[in-house]
């Protein structure tokens with residue numbers, strides 16, 4: 001076993017990664033024809049112009065909350081309710097939905113700036129989960 005095996009790894013490696021400083025980035029695509037940026041990444045065709053000339057890009061996970069809702073009842077044991085799901089308009093353009101790392105605090109998140117954070121999964125400490133944290 002090498003040292004790499006002991007490092008927690010992103011739980012959804014097709015959607016996000018972490019740099020050497022453990023800062024997360026989101027994986028998107030940019031259209032070379034019209035410049036449209038999309039998330040999640042796909043190579044079927046540009047959502048705006050239809051071009052298949054799409055390149056993978058790392059997106060800075062920073063943006064503004066455009067909607068948030070607190071979930072009180074959840075059919076799965078994980079994540080543990082209550083938790084808050086936010087829709088975030090990234091500065092790069094795409095809208096991303098993810099957990100908002102605010103514990104049990106509710107409400108008032110729309111319009112707040114957020115940034116990506118990673119945390120070890122409560123189910124598996126070797127798996128990193130992506131969340132948004134509220135930028136002070």
Ligand SMILES: [Zn+2]
Pocket residue numbers: 031032033034035036046047048049050051
């Ligand atoms: Zn395009």
